[in-house]
Amino acid sequence: MAEIAGGEDRRHEFKRKIVNPESIAGEIVAFANSDGGVLYIGVEDDGKIAGIEDSETVFQTLANICRDRCIPPVSPMIEQYRSEDKDIVVLTVLRELNRHKPYRTAGGRFYIRVGRVKKDATGRELIRMAQSAGELHYDETPVIGTGMSDFSMSAFETYHRLQFDMTVEEHLSQSGISMEKLLRNLRLLNEADGEKMLSVAGLLIFGNEPQHFLPQSRISAVAFAGKDEDSDILDRREITGRLPQIIEDARIFLRRNIRSPAIEHGFCREDIRLYDEKSLGEAVVNAIAHRDYSLSGSQIRIFLFSDRFEVRSPGGLPNAVTLENIRLGMHAERNRAVVNLLTHLGYMSAVGTGIPRLIIRLSRLLSGREPEFEIVGEELRLRIWSVSR
Template sequence: MDHKIKALINQGENQFIEFKEQKVHPDSIAKEMAAFANTQGGTILIGVSDQTEICGVDDSRNWEEWVANISRHNIIPAIQADCIIVEIEGKKIVAVDIPKGNDKPYQTNKNLYHIRIGSTSRIASQAELMRMFQHAGMFHYDLTGIENTSLKHLNMTAISSYFQRYDIDIDDEKDVTSLLINTDILTEKTNVTVAGLLLFGTYPQKFLKNSSISYAHFAGTGLNDELIDRQVIEGNLPFQIDTALSVLKHNIMEASKIEKAKRVIQSTRYPDKVFRELLVNACVHRNYAIHGSRIRILHFDDRIEFISPGRLPNTVTIEKLKSGVSYAVNPVIVKFMENLRYIDKLDRGIPMVCHEARLLGFEPVFQEAGEEFQAILPL
């Protein structure tokens, strides 16, 4: 263990490591604990200076008990921090390991929310805090009303077609407004919600600038290779998904040969439902509060990457995802997409993707990278 701690010290402070000297105040430790728990977890080494000098700690306090009290009483909600004492170069170092939190967001008893960015911890911005509340299921951005929007920004033909499935006619404008408020397409102030605009808007990108899909096909395995095709797909979510699926299918080349005047496919390929599932997941579960980036589909010779802004919710891990566990970051969008038959209500989508990939001898990769979620389908 001392070799591991020594290696951490040699790395210097970074996104996952923080140094503190013995005289550190409990509030400073609480700040770092909350910041690590709110991001990807990390380790606090007490007894090491910012310049990586091993100063050590003495026996003036029971360090395990001191750390445990801070994690229980100075963090809301309390966290479970593992504390061990190791000896390096004849000096004692207190190593405090803070896991990535499952109950984000965490705040200190000073009512401050901190996050870890690089080698420093800072107070979360409003947008960052909103994302943490989204991940915790305490706030749903798709229910948010969009200023300066109204009924005129909705495709009433599409809305009428949707409700006709349930034998509901929308003729009277007063009744229509009430219906759309009750189904979360409009807010009480009659602004269109994020979900309403994405599903039934005439042009959602007028107000949600990057709520679109960017597709790029490269002639090779890297971003620097020649670009074969590039498209930005806009419109409502059903249109984006259907169009992106058509573009993908058009760009997937199949090896074939001619036998008895017939073209025979030689190579195996994924069924369309695999691509559709990953496109639907990207659109339905992305974080639309992140305005600076689109969903990106990167098509290489050996893989297709489906990249969606936003991380997995607190309670969902990669392994749970593969087993069919899901959580609706955008519950209103999910509700409508289920009713429009884009989502399997039995949560069989990702397990199906894994199954189909394994039939072809591949293992799909699901991972988080920064504030994005990536699904990588080998070819």
């Protein structure tokens, strides 16, 4: 089998036989908490086929381990093969069938797959797994150290008038609820250890200084003279502030640095559009709305090259979204409160078809080239090509 010849790696693990069910459960859990993988029983660590004597017993033992020693139970594919006149059993963990992360063993261990081995997941990795499974919305959790003094009432008043067509005071008077209750209902205020704190969404949309507490919420924008990052830098800016202001400042940065060429027709000049502005705007807003804000060391990066625009968003793809179905409009809300607020403010559509309708279709119509999506490590990259010059 070609996979065995390739040796053990992030998605392939070899076991001579089942000795310790808890250890086998750990391998299965590690695959389930990562991107899936394949466990071979009857294969030495070096890839030599050892075979097994009773494949039926091994088959049943693996099924029992997945059901009884993996919590929640893992749904595997278990198959029997014959190689070099010896029987082996192959257990496959598919990411698509196992989305109830995080998984743990009956012994209480949460594992992930790192290279050729399984490792205990850190607390932050557990949070991110729960996020990807839709079990936890990080943007609704409290930001330690914040309070109402960090909340901009003027920004909230502007939003409130737009959303409810009345002042905050009128709303509170009519509903009979307190300001604290209103903010809690909107997932903008939380409580930890008896103290009121702004949620991540509350700070990002209405905070006085969001980057003081969440420096990763800024955008690094760079315009290059050439086609790669080694070329001269024409413009660079760290874009900070509340998310609505970041969106507007990113738009200004792109307008300033997209230098449209022109064709002279006698006394007339015809400017050539290099990009569809709606497409670029949707790309920026999507990155801001759906990035993983729990990644404290990573900000969104916008790169403008001579032949393309790139937005690099920390956190990869959430839940059931893949590089294939994202192009069809498949989406999962990693940041539920942020998405709702940006939708109310008019930056997003509630329909959820921005990628196929605005990014892909409009870019393709103008440049004749398909936008490209790519996962590099923990970063989702979107590449939009300019019109050829």
